[in-house]
Amino acid sequence: MLARELNLPLEKITLDEFDGKGPTYRVHVFDRGGKEILTREFTVSTIDRPYNGVMPEYEKVQVDTGWVRVEQGSAVLLNQRIATDIEEFWDHYHKETLPKVFQIVMSRSHGELRPDFAPPFDTLKIDIHMSEPNYELGIDKERISSLEALQEDTFYSTENFVNMMGDLEVGRAITYAGRIIPIVHASDDGKDGHVHIEFYAKPAGNPLVELTWTDAQGKRHERKRDLWVLQGPMQPRLIQARATAEGPESLTWLLPADYKDDKFEEWVGQEGEDQVVRGIFPVEQARGQLHWMEAMHAAGLYKDELAYPRLKRMAFEFELPLPLSAKIDAPAPRESAILNVNPPAHPRPMIADYKPKTVQWDEPISPDESASILAGLARHPGVNVYWMGRSYLGENLWAADVMLPSPAVLRSWAKETTLKASIVYSGRQHANEVSSTSHILKLGDQLVNDPALLKQVNVVLHPITNPDGAELSVQLAEITPNNMLHPGYHGALAADVSTGQTDFDPVYPESRTRRQLLETWLPDAFLNPHGYPSHEWVQPFSEYSGWVQTRQGANNGRTWWIPRGWFTSLTYLRDDQHPYSEKVTYELRDRIVEAERGVPGLLDLENRMNARYERFGQRWQPENMQQPIVNGIRIYMALKGTGGGRGGAGAPAPGSGGVGGISPDVTWDSGYTEAPDETAHGDYMKLMASAGLAFDRVHLEYLAKAKLRINRTEREQGGRVTFRIERLRPNLPASETEPPRRETATEQRP
Secondary structure (H helix, E strand, O other): HHHHHHOOOOOOOOOOOHHHHOEEEEEEEEEEOOOOOEEEEEEEEEEEEEEOOOOOOOOEEEEEEEEEEEEOOOOOEEEEEOHHHHHHHHHHHHHHHHHHHHHHHHOOOOOOOHHHHOOOEEEEEEEEOOOEEEEEEOOOOOOHHHHHHHHOOOOOOOOHHHHHHHHHHHHHOOOOOOOEEEOOOOOOOOOEEEEEEEEEEOOOOOOOOEEEEEOOOOOOEEEEEEEEOOOOOOOOEEEEEEEEEEEEEEEEEEEEEOOOOHHHHHOOOOOHHHHHHHHHHHHEHHHHHHHHHHHHHHHHOOOOOOOOOOEEEEEEEEEOOOOOOOOOOOOOEEEEEEOOOOOOOOOOOOOOHHHOOOOOOOOOOOHHHHHHHHHHHHHOOEEEEEEEEOOOOEEEEEEEEEEOOOOOOOOOOHHHHHHHHEEEEOOOOOOOOOOHHHHHHHHHHHHHHHHHHOOOEEEEEEEEHHHHHHHHHHHHHHOOOOOOOHHHHOOOOOOOOOOOOOOOOOOOOHHHHHHHHHHHHHOEEEEEEEEOOOOOOOOOOEEEHHHHHHHHHHHHHHHHOOOOEEEEEEEEEEEEEOOOHHHHHHHHHHHHHHHOOOOOOHHHHHHHHHHHHHHHHHHHOOOOOOOOEEOOEEEEEEEOOOOOOOOHOOOOOOOHHHOOOOOOOOEEEEEEEEEEEEOOOHHHHHHHHHHEEEHHHHHHHHHOOOOOOOOEEEEEOOOOOEEEEEEEEEOOOOOOOOOOOOOOOOOOOO
């Protein structure tokens, strides 16, 4: 900015730091001959205040404040602090709002806050109108906006406040905090600020059934039962299915039970009620639940729950423990129950319900628009778009398999991924990182119009992993399109949608979709594109950077202060069980660099952002802010690979980007990207999406052109012939030769 305003070469302006308790800034100006012609100093006015008003002992932070000083000659007439408007709001929020939230949450839970019953409240919505600086700097996407900074700080400090409540009350953080929605509006220049806060508590601290009635004698009765999370092996197993030509007609499930009869009153006299309710599952209770489910259906309640088209009934077999008198190898006794199934009141969503649209690059794509684009792709032969359920807030979840057309009515995923390589693109985990949905859908559009790459590869598109956050971020972008919009980053309850992704029944239903895709396809490649702020990230009441909340990670957290262009990371396994890992990774690296350099405008952006990252970041904190630049493109790679071991036990998949449960022996190519796309629009969105699309195509083209390693064997033994088809992984680069395979006497390889 100085170079531009003063018309000076950038190298003529240098920064340095000085010790001592002097001013915040000191400026020296020299003429051409080196003579100092100006010296000025400026000290930022600050105060120390508690990080959190409810728990002030947690941490102290230094905060910028307003000040007025009036002098007449040598006399100081006035010298005092003047709190800024955002400080006035912050004082109220921490002295009035959050203490009330704390009191209500604790009263609802009767002083016994439990993470099992998260979230502790429903919604905290803050609607902010203020007159504040809010303008662009003319340097890429850099801007001055205390309103955006306030939105960021309100969201993250409130989320951390709930975590602190958990630490204080139960000794561990509460992961699912609740809906936290700070909304800031464009600056109301010259007008008094006003903030509207809405808080919605839960009716009770935990799920419960409460019945009250008056008997014939006029006596009032009350019965209450807390509904705790059941513990133990509660996952049902399908043991029988009956089907007609139209589809399944009945299903039978097996699950363990502890007792036949429900003797609750007797049990609570012998063991604590918590242990009884949480740990004991009697068959009588299950039958009662099924009975009342049917009764509620008959009364017109929950007509879409446990309701399925064509399915007439579901049977349940409950396996009980062996009686003490039974032999150890005797079959376990079973009890049964039946639920008559009705069709749902509302049919399951179908992709054909959406009006088809084409992919656009200009604005963030909402969940509905994404579904409409998938509806357009579904019109092409070989594209199968399917519904994967609903999110926590009821948004539809969609994925699409993009393959070559087939005359088959049914296609086996197991066969498809054995005879071809498979790749899964799963985007928008953090939903304000908007460009991934655009380039994943753009890739699908390219493939249906030019399917040559599908001859050797199956492609799975999962454009939006976090539809609740995506819907919120799109709505917020209509108000403040250039803000980072981190309230839409996580899922509905301020927890990442990756939380619980390995759970059988996660809090967020959307958390299971990635696991389902990975387990179904066992893909060769899994790509998880991400984004991050397109401009400097500021949180004014959290020690500027906001990372006081994660103390141990403070230094690493600061690496995200300043944009550093588009980048990715790669790693490889360095052991004798994965001899090709290093070769494949370096070939992918070289292809990524070549592809990204070919994206119009990207290299110029990389050079500018990397130069600023060095000038304002790496120079002062080199231990955390590295510059791993490969021919102009930032790619993070360890100096050597990681250990894997046979079977990949305990080893992460290279570049898996924090997605757990991926074996490097199966999914040998997994990675993520970071694009400075919070929040991208117009030509800048097209640039970010183009960089992501280039990355997508590198991995796809490698799979499409590398050597498939399919072995077909025929074995005769005991008068039977067994045919076996297997595909070894990874696909080999064109320069590599398949190692010799040892054959047995009865094995023939055509």
